[in-house]
Amino acid sequence: MTRPGTSKNLLRLVASSAVLLVLAACSPPVVPDVTYYQLPPPAPPPQRLQKPLTVLPIEVATFRAEGVYAEQSVLYATSPDAGALRAYHYQLWSDPPSRGLQARLTNRLREAGVSALVTDRLPASVQSLRIRGRILHYERVPQTQGAIARVEFEMRVEQDSGEPLLEQSYGAEQAASGETMAATAQAFGAAVDAAFAKFQADLVALEGGKP
Numbered sequence: 001m002t003r004p005g006t007s008k009n010l011l012r013l014v015a016s017s018a019v020l021l022v023l024a025a026c027s028p029p030v031v032p033d034v035t036y037y038q039l040p041p042p043a044p045p046p047q048r049l050q051k052p053l054t055v056l057p058i059e060v061a062t063f064r065a066e067g068v069y070a071e072q073s074v075l076y077a078t079s080p081d082a083g084a085l086r087a088y089h090y091q092l093w094s095d096p097p098s099r100g101l102q103a104r105l106t107n108r109l110r111e112a113g114v115s116a117l118v119t120d121r122l123p124a125s126v127q128s129l130r131i132r133g134r135i136l137h138y139e140r141v142p143q144t145q146g147a148i149a150r151v152e153f154e155m156r157v158e159q160d161s162g163e164p165l166l167e168q169s170y171g172a173e174q175a176a177s178g179e180t181m182a183a184t185a186q187a188f189g190a191a192v193d194a195a196f197a198k199f200q201a202d203l204v205a206l207e208g209g210k211p
Helices: 004-026 097-112 181-208
Strands: 035-037 058-060 073-077 085-093 129-142 147-158 164-175
Touching: 035 181, 058 097, 097 129, 097 181, 129 164, 147 181, 164 181
Parallel strands: 035 085, 058 129, 073 129
Antiparallel strands: 073 085, 129 147, 147 164
16 A cells, blocks of 8 residues: 555656656757867978078968868868768867968978068069969868878969969878867878978979079
């Protein structure tokens, strides 16, 4: 025989549980924190040039970024063949890639000593060599195990007249050391530096071959 007090306690427990379930159903979902990522510091250039390649100053323009590549979100491919791209909602680059790549290439060429002045802006009236870049690929690509960072840039070196001295695409891929987004950011840094190293080698060959 069930005691009256026990029945009341059981009813209270059932009612309390029902209230908690209703409150849980009505509470908003927890929104993840937005996290910003930076590329790791670049490795120092293997060797600084003994003398500048050119007496002209060099201007590195903001990289062109079209479509989804203009976004600040970290992009990822939906399959290894990168047939479609999506953007992470809560994982962003600390700077838009178009600006971050400009700064990274500017510092790289400056530290390598390719010119006495390498900057991100010059008056149009100043005679110079101008470097223009366009982002072709800049995404995280899933693999069977882990992911890789895939980058590719169209690079153009032109004179003030607009005549191109060099126009070519440079790309690289780097496997991430782990599953985390921080590991992916490290892989992006290595891939970007590898692509820039190829471009820098062609720039040195271009200017070094001039009389």
